[in-house]
Amino acid sequence: MAQRVLIIGASVGGATAAVTLRGLGIETVLIERELVKAKPCGGAVPPAVFHEFDLPTSLIDRKVRHCLVVSPSGQETRIEVAGTVPSDDDYVAMVRREVFDAYLRQRARERGAELVHAQLTGLTVGPRGVTATYRPATGGAERTITADAVIGADGAYSPTAKFLGLPNLPRAVAIQERIALPASQMARWEATADLYLGAEVSPDLYAWAFPKRDHIAVGIGAGPGHTARARELLGNLKARLGPALDGGRLLLREAHALPMEPRKRMAFDRALLVGDAAGLVVHTSGEGIYWAMKSGELAAQTLARHLDAPSARNLRAYEREWWKRYGTMYGFLRWLQWWGYGNERQMEVFTEMCRNRDVQRLTFDSYMHKRMAPAPWGAQLRMTRDIAVAQLRNYLRPRTPLREQGRFATA
Numbered sequence: 001m002a003q004r005v006l007i008i009g010a011s012v013g014g015a016t017a018a019v020t021l022r023g024l025g026i027e028t029v030l031i032e033r034e035l036v037k038a039k040p041c042g043g044a045v046p047p048a049v050f051h052e053f054d055l056p057t058s059l060i061d062r063k064v065r066h067c068l069v070v071s072p073s074g075q076e077t078r079i080e081v082a083g084t085v086p087s088d089d090d091y092v093a094m095v096r097r098e099v100f101d102a103y104l105r106q107r108a109r110e111r112g113a114e115l116v117h118a119q120l121t122g123l124t125v126g127p128r129g130v131t132a133t134y135r136p137a138t139g140g141a142e143r144t145i146t147a148d149a150v151i152g153a154d155g156a157y158s159p160t161a162k163f164l165g166l167p168n169l170p171r172a173v174a175i176q177e178r179i180a181l182p183a184s185q186m187a188r189w190e191a192t193a194d195l196y197l198g199a200e201v202s203p204d205l206y207a208w209a210f211p212k213r214d215h216i217a218v219g220i221g222a223g224p225g226h227t228a229r230a231r232e233l234l235g236n237l238k239a240r241l242g243p244a245l246d247g248g249r250l251l252l253r254e255a256h257a258l259p260m261e262p263r264k265r266m267a268f269d270r271a272l273l274v275g276d277a278a279g280l281v282v283h284t285s286g287e288g289i290y291w292a293m294k295s296g297e298l299a300a301q302t303l304a305r306h307l308d309a310p311s312a313r314n315l316r317a318y319e320r321e322w323w324k325r326y327g328t329m330y331g332f333l334r335w336l337q338w339w340g341y342g343n344e345r346q347m348e349v350f351t352e353m354c355r356n357r358d359v360q361r362l363t364f365d366s367y368m369h370k371r372m373a374p375a376p377w378g379a380q381l382r383m384t385r386d387i388a389v390a391q392l393r394n395y396l397r398p399r400t401p402l403r404e405q406g407r408f409a410t411a
């Protein structure tokens, strides 16, 4: 019998793993329970996604070329989206997940992957292979499928991880509303995305307004200690946006968990975890699409090399390669979240630092092009000086948050 890989979850990570496996001639079956509703998501994607995964830019709703960062006290920093070497490719792509994911899935099918519309209900790993049970979406009895190995690309609640006996990861919650605005109001977000900081909108992450073709997505992230307040925080964000939402019509409210930590292990006997199932969201931005696709690709390549002997020992080449490539970046972004969003004074310092040209270039280079080159000495010295000055200024003369200025009413 031909070697076969089973992938649980046909979203960005799973569909990318499937295309990679099919490119290497391996029989691939995807099991996905939800083919209609979109994955709740802000849909901000770096241009690197389109180059590295050969995707058409027609999937992009808008190219954001400016960002507005607003601190708890209302201090505003406007940033042009530009890397160290400015180019036409300097933008943040805004996509709708229903469009983006559908394209990736369809491409996986065209390349020969089989897509089964069903919910995974059980998974066992034995010395000769994996056996999964699933309930077809069309109803009827549970069915069984066997394969040589499995890739768990099934998101923050990963059933694959559960069936492998792994613990849950600490999770944040992100909630957003999609709001259709009159054309005159939409013009405000033509090519701009906004980030809002403050304890009343996002105590430890950030809140956003991201423009799509015909609406904006307004949302907040809330870390593990604050998830029960997610709706209240979203209400506060809308109050903060105030007149900018006038005439808006709610299209959809959606929420989902985000893993807050990478798993210690992502490779096991005959099994690999990718994307949110492996906890590969980066902390500062909550960005997970690129990382799910990249880990899907790397896991599939590693698996293809070891499909004759898919032991944990062999498959751990995936983990080693991942952390060799991206360990520094994850470590830095984790520190940045702690430093920049730790409390409201730090959020003020963070907003001020976003004005620093060297910080902007480094941030956008690492976000847009996934390059993290060390900054030249001159830039490092300037950044260190500016951080020290911003820290002093905001601690010696703290600013008053907008909510205490009576600029809007909290929920």
Ligand SMILES: Cc1cc2nc3c(=O)[nH]c(=O)nc-3n(C[C@H](O)[C@H](O)[C@H](O)COP(=O)(O)OP(=O)(O)OC[C@H]3O[C@@H](n4cnc5c(N)ncnc54)[C@H](O)[C@@H]3O)c2cc1C
Pocket (backbone or CB within 6 Å): 008, 009, 010, 011, 012, 013, 014, 031, 032, 033, 034, 039, 040, 041, 042, 043, 044, 045, 118, 119, 120, 121, 153, 154, 155, 156, 159, 173, 174, 175, 176, 219, 254, 255, 256, 257, 258, 274, 275, 276, 277, 281, 286, 287, 288, 289, 290, 292
């Ligand atoms: C509100 C919100 C906003 C976000 N904004 C951004 C953003 O702007 N940019 C960004 O890069 N990232 C963002 N993220 C993170 C991003 O959405 C995820 O990191 C990304 O979708 C992870 O992809 P994935 O393929 O690993 O998992 P998912 O996209 O979560 O896909 C998992 C798939 O597995 C399927 N599945 C689960 N259980 C089963 C089962 N039992 N049987 C069959 N199938 C199953 C699900 O239906 C789903 O399709 C956001 C997240 C949230 C919640």
